[in-house]
Amino acid sequence: MVYVITWDDFVEQSVKLFRSNPDKTRYVMKYRHSDGKLVLKVTDDKQCLKFKTDQAQDAKKMEKLNNIFFTLMARGPETDITEVTGKEQAAQPAKKGRGRKQ
Amino acid sequence: MVRLQLDPFLNELTSMFQHTTEKGSVWVTLKHSTDKSLVQRNKMASAGKELEYKCLVRATDGKKNISTLVGAKDHQRFQASYATILKARMTSLKKREKKDKRKAPDAADKKQQVSKKRSTTTAKP
Numbered sequence: 001m002v003y004v005i006t007w008d009d010f011v012e013q014s015v016k017l018f019r020s021n022p023d024k025t026r027y028v029m030k031y032r033h034s035d036g037k038l039v040l041k042v043t044d045d046k047q048c049l050k051f052k053t054d055q056a057q058d059a060k061k062m063e064k065l066n067n068i069f070f071t072l073m074a075r076g077p078e079t080d081i082t083e084v085t086g087k088e089q090a091a092q093p094a095k096k097g098r099g100r101k102q
Numbered sequence: 103m104v105r106l107q108l109d110p111f112l113n114e115l116t117s118m119f120q121h122t123t124e125k126g127s128v129w130v131t132l133k134h135s136t137d138k139s140l141v142q143r144n145k146m147a148s149a150g151k152e153l154e155y156k157c158l159v160r161a162t163d164g165k166k167n168i169s170t171l172v173g174a175k176d177h178q179r180f181q182a183s184y185a186t187i188l189k190a191r192m193t194s195l196k197k198r199e200k201k202d203k204r205k206a207p208d209a210a211d212k213k214q215q216v217s218k219k220r221s222t223t224t225a226k227p
Contacts, residue, residue: 025134029131053195069132073132073157073158
C-alpha cells in the first residue's frame with residue numbers, strides 16, 4: 001500500500017488525483033477507537049494514496065482536508081479551494097486582533 | 103444500503119461511533135457523484151442538460167451500511183456537524199508528546215510514564 005509520510009504531500013497529491021479523475025476518485029476514512037488508529041485513503045482505482053496516524057493533531061488536520069473534499073465534491077472539481085484554506089487563515093489574524101486596547 | 107436524509111444520517115453515524123468504542127471500526131467514504139446511472143448521464147449530456155453533482159457520503163461499521171447525498175447548499179452545514187461528531191468521538195488518538203518534553207523535564211517525565219502505561223495496556227493482545 002502506498003503510505004505517504006508527510007501530511008502536506010498527502011493533501012497535495014490527493015487533491016491532484018481528484019482533479020484529474022473526479023468521477024472515479026473516492027476518499028475513505030477508517031477509524032478504530034479500540035486501537036486508537038486513523039487511516040485515510042484516496043484512490044481512483046488506478047492509483048492509491050494512504051495516510052495512517054495515531055496522533056490527535058492529525059485528526060485536526062484531517063478536518064481541514066474533509067472541508068476541502070466536501071467543497072470539491074459538492075460544488076465541483078474546479079472550485080477554488082483557496083477559499084477553504086484562505087478562510088482559516090483569515091480567521092486566525094482576526095482572533096489575534098482582539099487586543100487589550102479595550 | 104440505506105439512503106438517509108442528512109440529519110438522520112448524522113444521528114446514525116454518531117450511534118455507529120458509540121457502538122464501536124470497544125472493538126470494530128467506522129469507515130466513512132466521500133465521493134463526487136450525480137446519483138444517476140451512466141445511461142441517464144449520457145442521455146442528459148447529449149440532450150444538453152447540465153448534470154447536478156453532489157457529494158455521496160457512505161458510512162459503515164462493518165455490519166450496517168448507511169449513505170446520504172450532500173448538495174452544494176447543504177455542504178457547509180453538514181461539514182460543520184460532521185466535524186463536531188469527529189472531534190467528539192476521536193478521543194483515543196495520542197496527544198503530542200514532543201511539545202511536552204520541550205516545556206519542562208518534570209512534567210514530561212510524568213507524561214511519559216503515563217503514556218508508557220497507556221502504550222503497555224494497548225499492546226496487550
